[in-house]
Amino acid sequence: MATGKEIADLLHEMVDRDMAFMHICGTHEAAIARSGLRSLLPARLRIVMGPGCPVCITPQGEIDAALDLVEKDCIIATYGDLLRVPGSKGSMESCGGDIRVVQGVHKAVGIADKTDREVVFISVGFETTAPTVAATILAHPPENFSILSCHRIVPPAMKWLLEQGEAKLNGFMLPGHVCTIMGYEEYEQFPVPQVVAGFEPDDILLGLLMLVRQVKEGTHRVDNAYPRAVSREGNVKAKKVMYEVFEPFDVEWRGFPVIPGSGLRLKKEFEQYDAQKKFDIVFRQISKHSACICDKVLRGIAQPSDCKLFAKVCSPRTPVGPCMVSHEGACKIWHQYQLKKP
Incomplete structure (x- = not known):
């Protein structure tokens, strides 16, 4: 198997256009931030976070x-x-x-x-x-x-994201933990490149390489880069x-x-x-009244450091939104690893 550096070098050779892939897993975001993986990627290749933190998407x-x-x-x-x-x-x-x-x-x-x-x-x-x-x-x-x-x-959230087209995505890195339970049959309905990836930096780089190959081939399918834990069923x-x-x-x-x-x-x-x-409890829909942009981060159209509150008014000790609370929240992860806007 190729090393992480070899995969990164291959990505630099192959990426000849703007490409954006979304992961839907807070553990993926933590691994990417902790390893500084984005710094290894070609400038035209972006991996964006999506609604992969269950605490964050709880309204x-x-x-x-x-x-x-x-x-x-x-x-x-x-x-x-x-x-x-x-x-x-x-x-x-x-x-x-x-x-x-x-x-x-x-x-x-x-x-x-x-x-x-x-x-x-x-x-x-x-x-x-x-x-x-x-x-x-x-x-x-x-x-x-x-x-x-x-x-x-x-899967229904992925369908919504694809139908809206807000984030202009070329494909998805599928959540390894969810796919361990659910497999990836359900994801075969989506007409975009998809890869199931593990959580080590080399796993994520391999997943990106497989996604880029699908884009270059002009095809779409679900590839499994995490066979040690995930099967189709x-x-x-x-x-x-x-x-x-x-x-x-x-x-x-x-x-x-x-x-x-x-x-x-x-x-x-x-x-x-x-x-x-x-207990006759009702889930009420609450209108947003805060400057927090957690909603945009969860939809893949903003990153934590775009927020005016990030690392100022909003911190893990004084969170304004849920993305700064959960250990799978993008804002807390970026704050922990002191990531800034590129």
Whole structure:
């Protein structure tokens, strides 16, 4: 296999026009920033970030719904990344409620086992985490346990991005973690070059090389540059469990309108575990009133350093938007590695 330097040299030889590829994975962005990979690329080759951070694309209305549950005296179990995401009336960190940081849904069930109070797990994530939550629901957790489902599915968002054409993309680097579960069959519907890539710098460079080759050939397909973890069909058992418990529905993403079939909600037979129904919680659409451009970053039409607030008013300690909160958020990654506008 060629080394990273050899692949970078090949890219410099091959790229003879402007090309832009979007990745949809916060872990990819972290690896790119940490390794300084963009500095190795030809000037005419861009890799842009997309809606690859599940915390970042969770809209303000869903954060507000979690805060509504606090007011109903529920114990809220959540990932640490969600604590400081601002809602319209504060964050979970500042709300004064009983908020417990957990590493997964099983820890939230453990809390429910030890109390008579209602425990709600804020269930955020793409298809990577949804099967684990589904398996937990199938195991019949205690009656005082429920989830606020904030899960999202990646392909419908890709379809929206392609239809809008805002970011002027030549193709996609597909999310390795999601494809480990889901495979890449679903992505074959899109008429653009696509590559499944791993997370080492050499993996990402190889993925870019395969994308550039497709553009040069004037063709499109899904290439798999991550065969050690990803197959075309994915984890069939995990997918079966996920769709046994969840069903797709139309839902808003932060920075996007409502995207058809892009969310996951519990099926009717599991609605006793649905916190929305259990506590009569409504997801409200909240208008944006901030100068934060996280919405544009998530759509691939801006980068963090384009924002007037970046590293000034907005920092990881004082975040204005969710992209500066999550460890998969582009703004936090760029702040951590002190990346500036090229």
